[in-house]
Amino acid sequence: MVRRFTNTKLLLKKAHKGKYAVGHFNVNNMEIVQGVVKAAEELNSPIILATSEGAIKYAGMNYLFSLAQEAAKNTKVPIAFHLDHGRDLKIIKQAINMGYSSVMFDGSNLSFEENIKITKKVVQWAHKKGVTVEAELGTIGGKEDTVEAKKIIYTNPEMAKEFVRRTGCDFLAIAIGTSHGAFKFKGKADLKQDLLKKINKTVNVPLVLHGASGVPAKVVKQAEKYGAKLSGVYGVPNQQIKQAIRNGITKFNTDTDLRLAFDAGVRKIIKTKPKEFDPRHILGPARELITEVAKERILVFGSKNKA
Numbered sequence: 001m002v003r004r005f006t007n008t009k010l011l012l013k014k015a016h017k018g019k020y021a022v023g024h025f026n027v028n029n030m031e032i033v034q035g036v037v038k039a040a041e042e043l044n045s046p047i048i049l050a051t052s053e054g055a056i057k058y059a060g061m062n063y064l065f066s067l068a069q070e071a072a073k074n075t076k077v078p079i080a081f082h083l084d085h086g087r088d089l090k091i092i093k094q095a096i097n098m099g100y101s102s103v104m105f106d107g108s109n110l111s112f113e114e115n116i117k118i119t120k121k122v123v124q125w126a127h128k129k130g131v132t133v134e135a136e137l138g139t140i141g142g143k144e145d146t147v148e149a150k151k152i153i154y155t156n157p158e159m160a161k162e163f164v165r166r167t168g169c170d171f172l173a174i175a176i177g178t179s180h181g182a183f184k185f186k187g188k189a190d191l192k193q194d195l196l197k198k199i200n201k202t203v204n205v206p207l208v209l210h211g212a213s214g215v216p217a218k219v220v221k222q223a224e225k226y227g228a229k230l231s232g233v234y235g236v237p238n239q240q241i242k243q244a245i246r247n248g249i250t251k252f253n254t255d256t257d258l259r260l261a262f263d264a265g266v267r268k269i270i271k272t273k274p275k276e277f278d279p280r281h282i283l284g285p286a287r288e289l290i291t292e293v294a295k296e297r298i299l300v301f302g303s304k305n306k307a
């Protein structure tokens with residue numbers, strides 16, 4: 001029997017009420033899925049597994065869907081499955097029909113009216129199948145897979161209110177100063193917490209923050225020790241994440257931290273065990289480091305024991 005994923009909207013509504021956030025973790029292969037799910041199990045936390053269009057291009061939608069479904073089948077913790085940064089309407093439709101819990105339509109590169117028009121269309125398709133929709137208003141800085149923005153355009157609270165009302169989207173990604181990737185800030189993290197508070201007051205759906213990776217120093221240090229060149233990487237400090245949760249964020253997208261963990265894990269083995277060439281011995285430690293980093297994120301998000 002096919003086990004359905006948990007509905008993303010239900011997870012987020014519960015989180016909103018309980019004043020914690022749920023981690024969205026981007027997955028690209030089996031080791032990342034297993035590493036993240038193990039973290040959720042060990043901390044008894046709900047999670048959202050997500051695939052970007054880039055991940056789908058790399059691994060195939062069917063493969064990733066099957067991996068996530070296998071994980072959901074064999075665990076007690078709630079797992080939602082989400083399409084991240086959907087821009088290709090064909091891929092969005094496929095995801096809806098395949099049984100994703102939720103899809104994101106990223107119209108942040110479009111005009112306000114065009115973004116509303118297409119988001120509304122996606123919402124109509126998705127809701128018919130019981131799938132929920134994340135939309136984006138404003139522009140998150142930096143680059144992630146196929147999505148790139150040269151500068152941050154902050155989300156306007158009144159426009160956000162109108163956007164949610166007219167599109168019927170279920171949760172909304174907003175721009176309050178974060179950027180995708182590991183090179184987020186020059187100097188220090190600058191999240192507009194007051195703007196977030198205002199948006200949270202005007203908008204009545206759960207809010208999502210992209211580009212808020214922690215870039216854990218320990219992992220960066222390990223990667224650099226074994227050859228990575230990462231000078232200048234900078235993440236969002238945990239205190240600011242916690243403050244953002246208090247101010248209304250209920251979903252945090254996490255990709256960069258997992259990539260860094262994977263990289264650090266693989267580099268260490270390659271460098272310290274030059275005679276090793278068994279993929280299991282090379283990727284196994286990376287999977288363990290993914291679990292460690294995902295657990296740290298879950299603890300910061302406050303979703304431990306919320307499964």
Ligand SMILES: [Zn+2]
Binds near residue numbers: 085144180210211253
């Ligand atoms: Zn993103």
